[in-house]
Amino acid sequence: MWQTPREQWDMSLKIEDNEVDIVIAALRSNLNTFLEEWRTFFSNFHLIIVKDPNLEEDLQIPPGFDHQVYTKSDMDRVLNGASINFSGHSCRYFGYLISRKKYIISIDDDCLPARDNSGVIVDAVAQHISNLQTPATPFFFNTLYDPYRQGADFVRGYPFSLRDGVECLLSSGLWLNIADYDAPTQIVKPHERNTRYVDAVMTVPLRAMMPFSGINIGFNREVLGPALVPGLRLVGEGKQRWETIEDIWSGMCAKVICDHLGCGVKSGLPYVWRGVGSDADNAMDSLKKEWEGVKLMEEIVPFFQSVKFPKTAVTAADCVIEISRMARENLSSLNPVYAQAADTMEAWVDLWKGD
Amino acid sequence: MVSGSSLTSTSTPSTSLLKDELDIVIPTIRNLDFLEMWRPFFQPYHLIIVQDGDPSKMIRVPDGFDYELYNRNDINRILGPKAACISFKDSACRCFGYMISKKKYIFTIDDDCFVAKDPSGKEINALEQHIKNLLSPSTPFFFNTLYDPYREGADFVRGYPFSLREGAQTAVSHGLWLNIPDYDAPTQLVKPLERNTRYVDAVLTVPMRTLFPMCGMNLAFNRELIGPAMYFGLMGDGQPIGRYDDMWAGWCMKVICDHLGLGVKTGLPYIWHSKASNPFVNLKKEYKGIYWQEELIPFFQTAVLPKECRTVQTCYLELSKLVKAKLGKVDDYFNKLADAMVTWIEAWDELNPSGNPGSTAAVKPNGAAKGK
Numbered sequence: 001m002w003q004t005p006r007e008q009w010d011m012s013l014k015i016e017d018n019e020v021d022i023v024i025a026a027l028r029s030n031l032n033t034f035l036e037e038w039r040t041f042f043s044n045f046h047l048i049i050v051k052d053p054n055l056e057e058d059l060q061i062p063p064g065f066d067h068q069v070y071t072k073s074d075m076d077r078v079l080n081g082a083s084i085n086f087s088g089h090s091c092r093y094f095g096y097l098i099s100r101k102k103y104i105i106s107i108d109d110d111c112l113p114a115r116d117n118s119g120v121i122v123d124a125v126a127q128h129i130s131n132l133q134t135p136a137t138p139f140f141f142n143t144l145y146d147p148y149r150q151g152a153d154f155v156r157g158y159p160f161s162l163r164d165g166v167e168c169l170l171s172s173g174l175w176l177n178i179a180d181y182d183a184p185t186q187i188v189k190p191h192e193r194n195t196r197y198v199d200a201v202m203t204v205p206l207r208a209m210m211p212f213s214g215i216n217i218g219f220n221r222e223v224l225g226p227a228l229v230p231g232l233r234l235v236g237e238g239k240q241r242w243e244t245i246e247d248i249w250s251g252m253c254a255k256v257i258c259d260h261l262g263c264g265v266k267s268g269l270p271y272v273w274r275g276v277g278s279d280a281d282n283a284m285d286s287l288k289k290e291w292e293g294v295k296l297m298e299e300i301v302p303f304f305q306s307v308k309f310p311k312t313a314v315t316a317a318d319c320v321i322e323i324s325r326m327a328r329e330n331l332s333s334l335n336p337v338y339a340q341a342a343d344t345m346e347a348w349v350d351l352w353k354g355d
Numbered sequence: 356m357v358s359g360s361s362l363t364s365t366s367t368p369s370t371s372l373l374k375d376e377l378d379i380v381i382p383t384i385r386n387l388d389f390l391e392m393w394r395p396f397f398q399p400y401h402l403i404i405v406q407d408g409d410p411s412k413m414i415r416v417p418d419g420f421d422y423e424l425y426n427r428n429d430i431n432r433i434l435g436p437k438a439a440c441i442s443f444k445d446s447a448c449r450c451f452g453y454m455i456s457k458k459k460y461i462f463t464i465d466d467d468c469f470v471a472k473d474p475s476g477k478e479i480n481a482l483e484q485h486i487k488n489l490l491s492p493s494t495p496f497f498f499n500t501l502y503d504p505y506r507e508g509a510d511f512v513r514g515y516p517f518s519l520r521e522g523a524q525t526a527v528s529h530g531l532w533l534n535i536p537d538y539d540a541p542t543q544l545v546k547p548l549e550r551n552t553r554y555v556d557a558v559l560t561v562p563m564r565t566l567f568p569m570c571g572m573n574l575a576f577n578r579e580l581i582g583p584a585m586y587f588g589l590m591g592d593g594q595p596i597g598r599y600d601d602m603w604a605g606w607c608m609k610v611i612c613d614h615l616g617l618g619v620k621t622g623l624p625y626i627w628h629s630k631a632s633n634p635f636v637n638l639k640k641e642y643k644g645i646y647w648q649e650e651l652i653p654f655f656q657t658a659v660l661p662k663e664c665r666t667v668q669t670c671y672l673e674l675s676k677l678v679k680a681k682l683g684k685v686d687d688y689f690n691k692l693a694d695a696m697v698t699w700i701e702a703w704d705e706l707n708p709s710g711n712p713g714s715t716a717a718v719k720p721n722g723a724a725k726g727k
Contacts, residue, residue, distance in 0.1 A: 152553065162652075181510060197556070198556050200557060211514025
């Protein structure tokens with residue numbers, strides 16, 4: 001009943017560098033600036049660089065990185081006819097699939113390291129690892145945010161039986177400069193930049209849903225891998241982030257699955273600096289495509305609010321199959337993209353299991 | 356009761372939001388010297404001082420403040436037998452101030468809390484931030500990863516459903532503390548030197564169906580929307596427990612806010628908490644609470660209020676029945692507490708008859724995109 005002081009009972013894991021792959025979706029061919037800027041933080045890790053199958057030019061990769069490049073021919077070989085579309089931002093999911101490591105960290109190729117409020121460059125990789133190593137606390141909200149951070153703790157009134165926390169399976173980071181807004185918001189606020197560095201990591205509580213952005217993430221591939229699925233593609237999906245919804249869909253899958261498995265999702269630090277190559281001026285063109293995504297969210301949210309898993313669903317793969325079944329039953333009459341998502345999710349789990 | 360009227364002052368800000376609609380409730384047993392530091396921010400507002408402990412002691416209010424002061428004799432006189440629901444020798448007595456107020460909003464602060472500075476060195480007007488929090492919507496139905504979307508420089512992120520972007524009315528604004536953190540006794544004993552030095556520049560909504568430990572040190576709320584739920588329980592003299600007053604109020608409040616579709620924010624503003632209370636004294640007060648809490652949390656997490664309960668009072672009375680039914684067997688204290696909850700509502704309704712703020716809260720139903 002009495003909780004031993006946390007210094008003695010450390011429920012944290014220790015994640016080694018060789019347990020982590022960094023997956024980079026290459027939507028642009030020239031990765032020189034991107035990789036040079038990240039070199040200090042990426043150098044100890046193996047990189048999986050997945051080339052967007054629609055990208056024709058060869059990738060330019062500076063020397064000195066332990067890396068492997070995967071292209072359309074690798075995807076075709078692995079897919080072996082399965083109907084999964086890995087083009088555009090979805091190509092990173094191929095990297096998640098092909099990896100053999102326990103943990104994945106993935107950052108969009110138009111993001112560079114950010115600086116914190118003291119001007120120090122943020123090691124986003126180390127922060128994601130720290131988030132995944134320390135427990136999450138989804139069952140009760142701690143008002144001082146992450147209680148495992150240096151200088152913080154659980155506050156008065158936080159039940160002792162919940163202070164061990166649970167394993168964190170997903171770490172969702174944020175972005176300075178160009179925030180991850182949808183197209184309508186970009187149009188209304190074309191000059192807004194996110195300059196606020198909020199020095200916190202927190203667990204997203206049980207049953208709280210969130211708009212998961214795939215731009216800057218880390219996750220436990222071993223447990224959660226099948227949940228990060230490139231299921232939902234917009235008919236007009238494009239290469240701008242506000243023309244995609246795949247990460248929002250997979251994030252909602254991941255969150256309901258984590259809730260079901262009794263594990264945690266964190267949001268907050270690390271920040272990356274987003275802006276290299278981001279084209280905020282094209283928002284008006286994108287609005288036509290993105291509007292589809294905005295409308296779909298109105299159907300997607302109540303759907304995920306109603307998702308319930310049977311007790312027999314004990315793995316992420318089981319849960320993904322359940323979600324695909326429910327999506328087919330409840331959503332496919334609303335829009336053909338949902339039936340496609342269900343197909344993709346089933347094919348994804350097959351691939352995952354076959355590996 | 357003692358009251359004082361303001362003298363002309365030259366140091367007040369030119370615009371003070373809600374100055375005729377907000378009361379500042381301060382419980383004290385010591386003195387009110389801390390008000391000097393808050394003067395530029397508090398002076399335009401009316402104060403309700405709730406004097407705990409010995410009523411014959413004279414608590415001096417610094418000159419220039421407009422206030423009313425109630426000691427135990429006043430509370431007994433005004434409430435008669437119902438005064439038994441108001442704690443004695445515990446800052447929980449502050450909730451008398453909520454009840455006696457006639458204003459729409461309340462800000463409450465402890466007398467060992469001072470003005471903090473933000474990272475740029477600027478003094479923080481905590482009251483102003485609370486007011487901003489209360490006057491802008493909350494977002495309890497869907498978590499926004501950029502925190503408060505209504506803040507300058509922020510917005511809803513991609514994927515946030517548009518139908519939920521109006522948000523919900525904000526009932527409570529829960530502020531934080533730099534310097535002495537609000538830890539329980541065991542944590543204080545293990546980490547006596549830890550200070551909270553991290554300024555987290557965020558306000559966020561506590562999601563629906565998520566409980567949190569509400570600290571009463573730096574707290575504001577919309578009295579009209581949620582006042583009757585802010586009962587701080589039976590603590591202090593003659594009671595088996597202390598330091599769970601604000602916790603109790605926070606859990607009752609959150610269940611009711613979730614039921615009525617109201618929002619609760621936490622985060623900014625920070626105040627500077629100067630006094631570390633004695634951990635051994637705290638341990639004695641909290642001891643039972645630490646055990647009882649393990650029963651309380653599942654109780655609140657599973658508490659279901661009937662759809663017909665659409666006012667705060669009816670919700671609260673329903674909760675008191677549940678407390679008696681389910682927690683009475685944990686300890687007889689909860690039977691007394693359940694009775695005190697009923698007494699509190701009776702007293703509230705007597706002091707705030709129909710047509711006055713706090714008696715009938717017209718509340719919007721839950722948000723549009725909720726599942727069936």
